[in-house]
Amino acid sequence: MPANLLPCDERLYWLRNLGILLLVNTLIGALEVLLDPGMSLLDAMLLAHSIGLSLWTLNILFSRLAGHRLLLAWRLLLIVPLGVMCGFFLSSALGGPDVFAHLQAQPERLWRILASSLLIGLAATAFFVLLYRLHASTLALATEQKKAAELKQAETAAQLAMLQAQIEPHFLFNTLANVQSLIERDPPLARTMLEHLNDYLRATLGRTRSKHTTLGDELALLEALLAIIRIRLGERLNYRIDVPDELRDASLPPLLLQPLVENAIEHGIEPSLAGGTITIAARSDNGRLQLSVSDTGIGLTAAPGNGVGLANVRQRLASLYGDAGQLQLHANSPSGVRAELHLPLILETR
Numbered sequence: 001m002p003a004n005l006l007p008c009d010e011r012l013y014w015l016r017n018l019g020i021l022l023l024v025n026t027l028i029g030a031l032e033v034l035l036d037p038g039m040s041l042l043d044a045m046l047l048a049h050s051i052g053l054s055l056w057t058l059n060i061l062f063s064r065l066a067g068h069r070l071l072l073a074w075r076l077l078l079i080v081p082l083g084v085m086c087g088f089f090l091s092s093a094l095g096g097p098d099v100f101a102h103l104q105a106q107p108e109r110l111w112r113i114l115a116s117s118l119l120i121g122l123a124a125t126a127f128f129v130l131l132y133r134l135h136a137s138t139l140a141l142a143t144e145q146k147k148a149a150e151l152k153q154a155e156t157a158a159q160l161a162m163l164q165a166q167i168e169p170h171f172l173f174n175t176l177a178n179v180q181s182l183i184e185r186d187p188p189l190a191r192t193m194l195e196h197l198n199d200y201l202r203a204t205l206g207r208t209r210s211k212h213t214t215l216g217d218e219l220a221l222l223e224a225l226l227a228i229i230r231i232r233l234g235e236r237l238n239y240r241i242d243v244p245d246e247l248r249d250a251s252l253p254p255l256l257l258q259p260l261v262e263n264a265i266e267h268g269i270e271p272s273l274a275g276g277t278i279t280i281a282a283r284s285d286n287g288r289l290q291l292s293v294s295d296t297g298i299g300l301t302a303a304p305g306n307g308v309g310l311a312n313v314r315q316r317l318a319s320l321y322g323d324a325g326q327l328q329l330h331a332n333s334p335s336g337v338r339a340e341l342h343l344p345l346i347l348e349t350r
Helices: 008-034 041-066 072-093 109-164 169-183 187-207 214-235 258-269 310-323
Strands: 239-243 277-286 288-295 326-331 337-344
Touching: 041 072, 169 187, 169 214, 187 214, 187 258, 214 239, 214 258, 214 277, 258 277, 258 288, 258 310, 258 337, 310 326, 310 337
Parallel strands: 239 277
Antiparallel strands: 277 288, 288 337, 326 337
């Protein structure tokens, strides 16, 4: 049975049970002919289907009214005798044999038909009651699983939004502090930085609230970011982007690369008196996307990889890709650090 039953599945479930009921009734009718050769096949079929449909209808009514509160034994004691009697009357009304009319003429035959109908009715009703309860419990379990899955998905989405939101103020505060320091000593340069910041914010306004962007869009944002930072660091910062055109349409979570770039600047380039170069590269390998942000700064510290930005990236990779997303840190040659991202390669269609 499907995990998420829809109304269409409910209709199919009841139609399937009705088909099983008709098949069981037909087999019971054939059995009655074998047990009582004096009964014609038509009368046996009419009687078996009348009793079976009566039992099935009463079982549905009792289920709607009492649910699971009525014990199976009491349900059988109430439904089966009543259903068999109703089946006798229904069969007679449809032109079948009037079982009770033969009470005076052939009482032993009546009791044989009544006893066999009750026994077969008990077995068949118990089967369908248990089948109905199995369906109800399966449906309840499927509903709970669906609710749990939806709750987990909502929690994951909220966690990703929180992790993604942590990145934006970090960059804004740094940039605004730089603008404030430039206003007095170099107003034209402060104006230029504000223009770059305005371009950056306009470009990020829609993308940072989306679940996915493209590598090309992310690189455009990083170029704007690096242009802003280069105003502050001057000739101490150089950058290079080495990404093939065919990979620029690769799907990427927004702001996944930015913490790596900021980390390289803060911990690699800025502490180095000579500054350095940041290189952003991308390659594909057997359906995997490999991204790297490398710098020629001071290199790995004694405890690399424990910063908030890197922890943020690792959490987002784990939430989005599980074990398929990885962040690795390596020493860069001749100096500096290389941060590598490994994730599934998904190309956006345009």
